[in-house]
Amino acid sequence: MNSTRRDFIRQISLASGSIMFIPACSGYGSVWRFFTEAEAKTVIAFAEQIIPADKDPGATDANIINFIDKQLVGPYTRFQEMYRKGIPAIENSAQKLFQKAFHELGFEVQTGFMVQMEKGELPEEFWQETNQSGFFRLMLDHAMQGFYGSPRHGGNTNYVSYKMMKLDYPHVMGQNRYVSKCAQQPLPASPQGREKELINAPGQTIEIYYS
Amino acid sequence: MKNKHINAIVVGAGAGGGVVAKELALAGLSVVLFERGGWATYDDHDDDELISQRTTVLGNAFGPDNKRYRRVVQYNDGSTQIVLPTEGSYSNNAACVGSGTVSYGAMAWRFMEQDFKLKTIYGHIEGSTLEDWPISYFDLEPCYEKAEWEIGVAGEHNANPFCAPRQKPYPMPPFSYNREGNLLSDAAKRLGLHPFPIPMLRNSIRYNGRPACYRMRSCVGFACPVNAKCGTHNTVIPTAIRTGNCELRTHCQVAEIMLDEKGRATGVKYFDENHQGQIQTADLVVVSAAAIETARLLLNSKSKLFPNGAGNNNDWVGRNLQGHAYTGAAGLMKDEVYDDVGPGACMAVCDFNHGNKDIIGGGALCNEFTAMPYLFSKMRPPGAKK
Amino acid sequence: MKNNIFRNVIILLLILFVVLIVFGGSYTYWNAANPEKTCASCHEISPSHQTWASSAHSQITCFKCHGTALSNGLHSFSEKANMVFTHVKSAPHRDEIRMSEEQILETMQRCKGCHENEYSNWIASGHSASYSHIFLDEKHNATEQLNFDCLRCHGMFYAGTTYDLVEPISVEGPWKMKDESRADLATIPCMACHKIHSRGMPSVRPDYANPGYIFYGRVVQNNSIGLYVRNEEIHFDLANLPTPVILNDTDTVQTPNDPVYRLCVQCHAPSVRHQAGSSDDKTPTGVHEGISCRACHEPHSNFQRNSCDKCHGDKSKNCKLDVRTMNTTYISPESPNNIHRVACQDCHDDGRNSSKSVKQ
Numbered sequence: 001m002n003s004t005r006r007d008f009i010r011q012i013s014l015a016s017g018s019i020m021f022i023p024a025c026s027g028y029g030s031v032w033r034f035f036t037e038a039e040a041k042t043v044i045a046f047a048e049q050i051i052p053a054d055k056d057p058g059a060t061d062a063n064i065i066n067f068i069d070k071q072l073v074g075p076y077t078r079f080q081e082m083y084r085k086g087i088p089a090i091e092n093s094a095q096k097l098f099q100k101a102f103h104e105l106g107f108e109v110q111t112g113f114m115v116q117m118e119k120g121e122l123p124e125e126f127w128q129e130t131n132q133s134g135f136f137r138l139m140l141d142h143a144m145q146g147f148y149g150s151p152r153h154g155g156n157t158n159y160v161s162y163k164m165m166k167l168d169y170p171h172v173m174g175q176n177r178y179v180s181k182c183a184q185q186p187l188p189a190s191p192q193g194r195e196k197e198l199i200n201a202p203g204q205t206i207e208i209y210y211s
Numbered sequence: 212m213k214n215k216h217i218n219a220i221v222v223g224a225g226a227g228g229g230v231v232a233k234e235l236a237l238a239g240l241s242v243v244l245f246e247r248g249g250w251a252t253y254d255d256h257d258d259d260e261l262i263s264q265r266t267t268v269l270g271n272a273f274g275p276d277n278k279r280y281r282r283v284v285q286y287n288d289g290s291t292q293i294v295l296p297t298e299g300s301y302s303n304n305a306a307c308v309g310s311g312t313v314s315y316g317a318m319a320w321r322f323m324e325q326d327f328k329l330k331t332i333y334g335h336i337e338g339s340t341l342e343d344w345p346i347s348y349f350d351l352e353p354c355y356e357k358a359e360w361e362i363g364v365a366g367e368h369n370a371n372p373f374c375a376p377r378q379k380p381y382p383m384p385p386f387s388y389n390r391e392g393n394l395l396s397d398a399a400k401r402l403g404l405h406p407f408p409i410p411m412l413r414n415s416i417r418y419n420g421r422p423a424c425y426r427m428r429s430c431v432g433f434a435c436p437v438n439a440k441c442g443t444h445n446t447v448i449p450t451a452i453r454t455g456n457c458e459l460r461t462h463c464q465v466a467e468i469m470l471d472e473k474g475r476a477t478g479v480k481y482f483d484e485n486h487q488g489q490i491q492t493a494d495l496v497v498v499s500a501a502a503i504e505t506a507r508l509l510l511n512s513k514s515k516l517f518p519n520g521a522g523n524n525n526d527w528v529g530r531n532l533q534g535h536a537y538t539g540a541a542g543l544m545k546d547e548v549y550d551d552v553g554p555g556a557c558m559a560v561c562d563f564n565h566g567n568k569d570i571i572g573g574g575a576l577c578n579e580f581t582a583m584p585y586l587f588s589k590m591r592p593p594g595a596k597k
Numbered sequence: 598m599k600n601n602i603f604r605n606v607i608i609l610l611l612i613l614f615v616v617l618i619v620f621g622g623s624y625t626y627w628n629a630a631n632p633e634k635t636c637a638s639c640h641e642i643s644p645s646h647q648t649w650a651s652s653a654h655s656q657i658t659c660f661k662c663h664g665t666a667l668s669n670g671l672h673s674f675s676e677k678a679n680m681v682f683t684h685v686k687s688a689p690h691r692d693e694i695r696m697s698e699e700q701i702l703e704t705m706q707r708c709k710g711c712h713e714n715e716y717s718n719w720i721a722s723g724h725s726a727s728y729s730h731i732f733l734d735e736k737h738n739a740t741e742q743l744n745f746d747c748l749r750c751h752g753m754f755y756a757g758t759t760y761d762l763v764e765p766i767s768v769e770g771p772w773k774m775k776d777e778s779r780a781d782l783a784t785i786p787c788m789a790c791h792k793i794h795s796r797g798m799p800s801v802r803p804d805y806a807n808p809g810y811i812f813y814g815r816v817v818q819n820n821s822i823g824l825y826v827r828n829e830e831i832h833f834d835l836a837n838l839p840t841p842v843i844l845n846d847t848d849t850v851q852t853p854n855d856p857v858y859r860l861c862v863q864c865h866a867p868s869v870r871h872q873a874g875s876s877d878d879k880t881p882t883g884v885h886e887g888i889s890c891r892a893c894h895e896p897h898s899n900f901q902r903n904s905c906d907k908c909h910g911d912k913s914k915n916c917k918l919d920v921r922t923m924n925t926t927y928i929s930p931e932s933p934n935n936i937h938r939v940a941c942q943d944c945h946d947d948g949r950n951s952s953k954s955v956k957q
Contacts, residue, residue, distance in 0.1 A: 075269045075297070145268055148584035149261040152829050153269060158837045161584060168551065168839040170749075170826050171258075173425060174866040174876025175741075253745040254758040257828045420768045422741045426869040436746040552869050 032065075034072040034080065039087045040065055043139070045103035046090070049110050050143045056164040059143055067146030067155030068139075079138065086135040090117070092126040213490075217241040220479055220493040222465045222508065223500035225310030229443025230358070231497050233450050236457035243491055244448070244457055245481060247464040248274035248307035251314075251444075253436045258429040260583040264305055264314040265432035267297045272434070273305035273314050279464075279486070280306070302534070304501050308461060309444025311501075316431035316554060316580045317412035317440055319364040321355050324348040324375045325565045333571050340531055348375050359410075363418050363441040366410030373405070373561040383415045386424070389552035394544075395578050396558050404560045409577055412441040413554075419446065430554030431580040463489075468496055468521055470514035476521075502532055539579060541590055555581035642694065648794040653821065662707045662793065663700075695830055698754035698782075704793070705786045718898035719787075728752060729780035732763045733772050742768050750864040751784035753827040788825060790860060790896075792832045795820040824863050835859055841866075845873045845882045852880060855889030857896065874938055883940030893936075905936075916944065 030037050047059035047068075059065075072080055094102040098109065105113065116122050120133040146155030156162075162169045221232045224246035232244040256262045256272040263272050271277075277295045284300055285291045294301045305311045325332055327344040335341070356379050365383035368374075385408035388396060392408075399406040413424040413435075424439035438445055451457035462484035469477045469490070478492030498505050506529035510520035520528055559577040567573045582590070637646035649655060654662075680694070696704070709716040719725050731751045732743065743759050743766050755762070762779065763772050774780050797820035823832040838859040843850040850873050852858060858880075867878035874882070881888050895902040905920035912919055923934060934943075 071269065141268075144588045145261055145585055148588055149269075150259045150829065151831070152259065153261060158833070163837075163839070165584065167428075167584070168841060170824065170828070170833065170838070170863060171427065172839065172841040172862060172866045172871070173427065173746075174868045174878060252758060252760070254748075257745075259828075417741070417768075420742060422744065436749075437744040438742060550870075 032069045034069050034083075035065070038091075039083070040069070041101070041103045042087050042090055043068060043083075045105075045110060046114070046139055047143045047146070049107075049114055050140055051147050052107075057160040059147060061157065062147050062155050062160050063157045064143050064146035064155045067149065067153055068142050070154035071142070076142075079142075082130060082135060082138060086130045086132075086139075089122075089126040089130055089132065089135075093117075093122040096123055096126075214243075214492070216478075216492045217243055218493060219243075219495040219497065220245065220465075220491060221497045221499060222479065223310070223498070223504065224308050224443070224448060224459060224461075225305075225499065225501060226312050226443055227499035227501075228497070229309065229312075229446075229448040229451070231499060232457050233447035235495075235497075236451040236454040240456065240495075242451065242457040243493070244451065244459045245463050245465050245479070246306075246308050246310075246459065246461050247280065248305070248310070249461045251305075251307035251309070251434060253434040255434070257436070258427070258433060260429070260585050263429075263432040263583070264311075265583070266586055267303060269297070271296050271303060271305075273307045273310070275303070275306040302503070304503070307444075308448060308459065309442040312412075312442025313434050313440075313444050314432055315412075315440075315442070316556060317442075318556065318577070319359065319366065319410040319412045320575070321375060321377075322348060322351070323373065323561075323564055329572065332565070336571060352376075352378065362412060362443070362446045363414060363421075364410050364412055365415035367408050370407035371405065371559075371561050373564060381410060383418055386411060386413070386415050386426075386557055388557050389555070390550040391548045391555070391578055392558035394548055399558075399560050404562045406558050406560050409556055409559045411557075414439040414441065421445065426553045428551055428553040428555070428581045429583060431556075432583075465500075465508060466511065468498070468508065468512035470512060470517065470521060472515070474514065474516040506532070537574070541579075541592075543592060553581055555579060645694070645794050648796060651796045652794055653797060654793055662704050696754075696788075698756060701754045701786055701788050702782060705783070705788070708787050708793075715897045718895055718900070722898035722900060724785050724897065724899055726751065726784050727781050728762065728784055729774060731784050732759070733774065733780075735770060735772070738770060738772055739768050742766065743772075749827055753789055753825050754786065788832075790824060791821045792823050792834075793821065795823070795834075797821070822857060822860060824860055838863065841871055843867060843871050843873050843878070843880045850880055850882050851887045853887055853889040855891060857891055858889055861890045861896075879937050881937045883938055883943070885936065885939070 030040070032040050035043060044060060044065045047064040051059040051062070051064070053059075053061060068076075068083075072083060090102050094100060094105060094113065097113070098105055102110065102113070113122075114136065117132050118136045120127075120131075122132050146153070148161050149156055151157060151159060159169045218240035219235045219242045221228045221235070221242060221244045224232070224244050228244060228246075232242050235242045251273045256270075259272070260266055261268050262270040274280075275296045277297055280296055281293050282296075282301055283291050284294050292300075296303050296306075305314055307313060324347070327347050330341050330343045333341070352375075356377070360379075360382050363383065364381045365385055366381040367385040368377060368380035370385070388408065396406040413430075414421055416423050419441070421438050421441075424435075425437060427433075427436070430440070434440075448459065452459060460483070463481050465479045465481040466488075467480040469480060469492075471477050476493075476496035478490060479496060481489050481491065483489050498508055500508055509522055509528045512521040513519070514521070517523060519526065522528055556577050556579060559575050561575050563573045564575060565573055637643050649659075728751075732738075732747070743763055745759055747759050748755055752762070760766055762775060764775055765772065820834065823834040824838060825832050835856040838856075840852060840859055841862055843852055852862075862878070862880065865877045865879050867873065867880070868876040872878075873880050879890070890896070891902075893901050905923070909915045909918075909920045
């Protein structure tokens with residue numbers, strides 16, 4: 001590492017200062033990057049409705065909440081507002097209809113609730129600022145991305161979805177040089193035994209493989 | 212620093228630009244090849260479905276980047292909206308060295324003879340601007356052949372009875388079918404159709420010093436991990452650069468073609484990798500930036516002779532854009548038909564390209580490229596429970 | 598005047614002294630204290646720390662392995678400072694931190710301290726191949742163009758690409774390492790197949806004297822085994838590695854029950870159609886079908902750990918063949934006695950008595 005003296009001083013000050021940061025670090029309000037603990041509960045229940053665990057893992061096993069949370073402070077920053085407004089609207093609707101938080105509702109009740117939401121039939125008073133079926137589609141899409149996308153984005157823990165589909169990952173894929181017999185033979189002068197064409201470009205001769 | 216005057220400028224290092232740059236460079240002309248993206252490699256995003264060319268939700272694996280290349284969409288009611296390259300309404304094409312040829316599925320179709328004279332065959336169609344081409348298939352045939360051999364196509368030259376006449380076979384043998392391809396091929400034969408292996412711009416054997424394809428599922432929409440997919444980025448562009456006559460300038464966006472009093476192109480104005488305005492003059496300017504960006508560049512190049520943009524005195528530039536339209540059908544099969552042999556598409560029939568009763572034109576039928584899981588999750592049988 | 602300078606110097610020295618005491622003290626404390634109070638209080642590190650605490654290595658302190666990061670040297674200092682800098686600069690998140698290749702290779706030297714036997718097996722074998730060994734192999738490079746995928750099985754921790762390693766990327770050569778200092782580094786370090794932080798106890802050694810016990814149905818207790826997947830930058834536990842369907846023509850091969858097979862087959866893999874023996878696949882078919890790689894191979898060295906003689910010592914029960922003198926080649930797929938492929942019908946037309954010419 002090439003570090004200048006200034007870098008070094010900066011690093012020293014950061015390192016010694018970091019000891020003082022520790023109490024601040026441990027004082028997080030939420031374990032999530034974007035969501036509050038309460039919001040996360042709603043999203044977890046919602047995602048589990050979209051991909052419920054049965055004999056195969058579901059949304060919670062795939063850690064979809066982690067995917068959405070991670071993307072909302074990354075490429076999906078533009079959707080932050082929608083989640084921030086949409087989640088309370090879900091909760092308010094659930095409170096009005098069932099006097100309970102969404103994640104406390106029974107599984108079947110949640111399903112019914114979401115069918116209504118997709119159709120845009122939840123109490124309109126809470127959905128003035130957010131389109132409920134639009135928000136439904138957004139969360140559906142994000143849940144699918146979290147379930148089927150690469151684990152590096154936060155969801156699909158251990159490639160659970162691939163396992164469900166019996167799709168190999170990592171790909172069991174051999175070295176290419178054994179694939180065809182041709183590839184084991186020494187390199188011919190040019191493909192298909194054709195003559196190498198020499199082209200005189202100004203200043204040099206270059207070889208191109210074509211007829 | 213002022214740029215040295217050169218012989219030719221090529222705008223866009225994609226399928227067309229790469230070929231042109233190589234031809235000009237080999238002919239001894241000094242060439243500058245402009246590309247607004249950079250080099251895209253497999254290692255950047257490997258088989259990450261959410262950052263690929265087919266699914267760009269978390270980013271564009273092949274450019275352009277969100278920061279620099281936004282578009283303004285104008286709706287029918289006149290309202291406008293800024294869209295990012297990763298958003299659907301941007302209609303993104305790849306923007307990197309090789310562009311679409313880095314990530315494409317790489318089918319290598321030739322036009323059929325009929326495709327050049329659609330108006331003659333189908334007559335004037337009300338509401339359309341359908342015309343015959345001013346050239347015929349036989350004018351292009353030698354070029355097709357040259358491209359197939361230089362860039363590399365694997366196929367069976369006499370398997371498709373509807374194929375236009377050709378002088379030479381493909382340089383590489385065809386790919387074998389996957390399970391789905393075998394099934395469809397047998398079914399097509401039972402229906403009296405003529406199935407054949409799709410000609411593909413992938414190495415079925417070692418060719419041009421690059422290895423053979425090992426048939427991954429993540430092919431279309433992704434860069435190739437073993438460099439077996441043939442594009443301009445691994446064939447003609449490196450050749451052009453090796454001549455010493457061609458300079459590739461990446462992350463440079465050409466903003467305007469400069470035109471003189473007589474309407475001749477004298478060079479281009481462009482923004483370099485630091486987004487600084489620059490000028491490059493040349494004897495010749497080739498615009499090969501694909502349908503949308505080419506039209507945009509021409510429209511942006513106004514001069515005394517062309518007050519509405521270069522070549523646009525008849526208001527045709529940017530009209531009649533045709534997207535990559537194709538339709539598909541999916542069905543549930545009784546048995547497992549998926550065998551994970553990529554890239555999926557391998558079998559086609561051309562029985563319906565022309566001569567369909569009451570239908571103008573037609574098209575080839577192929578089996579589809581392997582849809583990666585997230586993309587596939589959007590497909591549901593009609594009436595399926597959500 | 599002179600006094601003033603003297604006083605200033607004294608004050609400066611005093612300040613420096615106090616700073617050094619405070620700083621040095623806290624730094625020494627940092628390195629010596631319980632990791633729960635120091636490193637692991639950072640949320641990036643706590644998952645690693647938790648796994649470590651319940652692992653076979655839980656008696657080995659952080660310091661022993663993460664020497665580069667935890668020594669009192671300048672190097673450690675800049676490493677830690679970088680972590681803090683990255684932490685403060687980017688949005689806080691809970692993702693695990695990754696070790697650089699340099700750290701991986703350095704830590705490997707610590708593994709050696711206790712696992713001497715495994716280390717010496719590994720160093721003597723093909724699995725310890727260096728970068729120059731793998732990437733400057735003329736025969737290979739002339740046969741197949743170097744590509745991105747090489748790093749899937751060799752050099753998986755390397756931060757760059759094959760294009761940053763070797764030039765030229767062509768089948769013509771001559772090839773050379775772009776950075777000569779990489780030439781002797783190991784391409785398949787311990788961490789390619791082992792996770793140091795993994796729940797579980799030290800593995801119980803199998804009864805090597807009893808091949809049957811090794812061949813069939815043995816449950817692996819060793820949770821430390823898993824493949825480092827470069828694309829995802831994580832280890833896949835054996836449980837999370839797929840069991841490929843291997844075909845022998847159209848028949849499905851009974852693959853070994855030993856979960857470690859799933860690890861071996863990742864790199865010693867068949868081509869896309871998963872035919873046994875295609876590409877670099879060594880999945881046994883024929884008479885040895887279902888036998889785990891580890892039955893005959895020592896995994897670190899890849900050398901044979903069992904001889905044919907061990908199972909087939911009794912000549913009378915073995916078609917009167919003396920396996921000790923038999924040509925048991927395994928390199929060539931075409932060999933009639935290829936140990937991975939040999940089947941009854943290679944010698945017998947039908948039934949066990951009508952023997953073809955026995956290939957010795």
